Amino acid sequence: MMAARSRLLLFLAGLLVVVGLPLAGKWARRGAGPRCELDGLTIEPLYRVRVVDRAGGSHPFCCARCAARWLARQGDRPQAVYVTDEAGGAEVDSRSAFFVRSTVVTNPLTRNRVHAFRDRADAEAHVRAYGGEALTGVERPFSFELDPYRPEAPAPGQDKPEAPARGNLPRGGACPSLALRACVGLWRAVSSPGR
Amino acid sequence: MILNTYAVLLAFVAVLRLLLGLLVLGVGAVAWRSASGPVTPEGRTALEDRCYLVFLLALLLVALNLVSWPLLYLLLQSYVPEWPGVMCIYGVTQIGTGSLGPVRYLPGLLRFLQLAKPALVFAGGAWFVLYLLNRRTATGPLLGRLFLVLLPLGALAVADAAAELAYVGIPKKEEFASSGCCTGGEGEGAERFLPPVLVSDAGRPWLYAAYYGTNLGLALALLAATRRPGAAPGPGGLTLLLLGGVAVLAASGLFLIEVAAPTLLHLPYHHCAYDLIPDVPEAVPAIALFVAGCFFLGWAGVARWLGRSPETQPFLAPTVRGLLRASFWGLLASLAMLSLELALA
Numbered sequence: 001m002m003a004a005r006s007r008l009l010l011f012l013a014g015l016l017v018v019v020g021l022p023l024a025g026k027w028a029r030r031g032a033g034p035r036c037e038l039d040g041l042t043i044e045p046l047y048r049v050r051v052v053d054r055a056g057g058s059h060p061f062c063c064a065r066c067a068a069r070w071l072a073r074q075g076d077r078p079q080a081v082y083v084t085d086e087a088g089g090a091e092v093d094s095r096s097a098f099f100v101r102s103t104v105v106t107n108p109l110t111r112n113r114v115h116a117f118r119d120r121a122d123a124e125a126h127v128r129a130y131g132g133e134a135l136t137g138v139e140r141p142f143s144f145e146l147d148p149y150r151p152e153a154p155a156p157g158q159d160k161p162e163a164p165a166r167g168n169l170p171r172g173g174a175c176p177s178l179a180l181r182a183c184v185g186l187w188r189a190v191s192s193p194g195r
Numbered sequence: 196m197i198l199n200t201y202a203v204l205l206a207f208v209a210v211l212r213l214l215l216g217l218l219v220l221g222v223g224a225v226a227w228r229s230a231s232g233p234v235t236p237e238g239r240t241a242l243e244d245r246c247y248l249v250f251l252l253a254l255l256l257v258a259l260n261l262v263s264w265p266l267l268y269l270l271l272q273s274y275v276p277e278w279p280g281v282m283c284i285y286g287v288t289q290i291g292t293g294s295l296g297p298v299r300y301l302p303g304l305l306r307f308l309q310l311a312k313p314a315l316v317f318a319g320g321a322w323f324v325l326y327l328l329n330r331r332t333a334t335g336p337l338l339g340r341l342f343l344v345l346l347p348l349g350a351l352a353v354a355d356a357a358a359e360l361a362y363v364g365i366p367k368k369e370e371f372a373s374s375g376c377c378t379g380g381e382g383e384g385a386e387r388f389l390p391p392v393l394v395s396d397a398g399r400p401w402l403y404a405a406y407y408g409t410n411l412g413l414a415l416a417l418l419a420a421t422r423r424p425g426a427a428p429g430p431g432g433l434t435l436l437l438l439g440g441v442a443v444l445a446a447s448g449l450f451l452i453e454v455a456a457p458t459l460l461h462l463p464y465h466h467c468a469y470d471l472i473p474d475v476p477e478a479v480p481a482i483a484l485f486v487a488g489c490f491f492l493g494w495a496g497v498a499r500w501l502g503r504s505p506e507t508q509p510f511l512a513p514t515v516r517g518l519l520r521a522s523f524w525g526l527l528a529s530l531a532m533l534s535l536e537l538a539l540a
Contacts, residue, residue: 014524014528017480017528018528018531018532018535019531019535021477021480021532022477022532022535022536022539023535023539024477025475025476025477025478025536026539035461035462037461037462037463037464038462038464038465039282039462039465040282040283040460040462040465040470040474041282070464073464108279108280109279109280109281109282111280
């Protein structure tokens, strides 16, 4: 009788551990923040990158490098990629953002040195302060994964909206390809440190 | 050398194990030689005293070996913040790869330690099972076999403790040749700290099937083998169970790394079971229960084949049955726990 009771108690204790531990673990992590979907690092809000896939699912990453590596493993092109403006903290569509590769490492694991800005002036200020260069054309992150920028169709009677400038360009809106190269070269010559 | 609380604790335990291992080896070898020759009544008393000493030392060694297993992983976890590119224990295990100087020995030492720890715990458990069987007899017929298991156990413990001390003591500053792996482009050096993917997404359903199929199959076989009280399976049945245990071990190890860890961690591309220790600690008891289940099955085999003698015959079958029952409960509890965790993830 005593042995049967001991066995029953042992069984109930074991059942409590087997069921209770997973539930307790789930409950303890209920408030945990999002982590990079590629390497599991905690996401620094200022460098957060968010990929929206074709199905509308949102995938957060700790840096542009992780997002690019994750995208390289996907079959489909994403719907959109949003980067975070390092100057203001707001989310920006990567197709309209200004990218800079500087000496500042945002993520010690991936050694990402690509920085995103909403405004050209902030990108230029970053390059002046920390060195580096603007990323243009195929150098821009996600340039292969995303469809080219297509501004929304203008309403009847309105002018066609101007496409945002790509990369860290001189002021003046969109540049044709030859003019763009000239602009970038001129800007680099003027702004590169030590020149 | 990186000195923190865990490094000091592990080094202290390693020194104790090194001394105990040497003592067990020395005193055990002398006792074994005395036991194998003709024994006078005075010699018999001296031998019994020596055996008590050896077995007490061995019990302490087995306990310290068991403690040093989780301690090693706690130490490795505590080393993670020491290198800028490392995010988990897998990265720590890669430190020294392709490097120059003594640091290049670190990956090899860690590989040895990670294999030696479970081997030590299994050997220690096997010795303990034989020790318990021998204690229940009047004349100690398993004394020679106890030494047969104890001497390799002592030698392995000495090697493991020495490797552990070397691992803690070696300076962990990497030096690469000018054309080394970390001189490439941006981020290239960090790639080595991320675990490789062994099975593609297409293989996941197969891994699920292999994991549940082998585990449920073995659990049912264990239940069937221990159905009759007081009876244990014969040598053929036990051999089949042990072969099943090997298959379960392989399928479950792969399932843990390739399916369970990415699912529990919510990181589909991070196939690393080490991350479960800090991030999903409730998965560790499930893994421990699984390992215990496999070890109990192995110890049943050891008891069946090394514990046989006319004196142990009356209680050998119940002992083997008890070990198989423990194996069944360990595997079943692990399966239930991991399934619940996967369902909640």
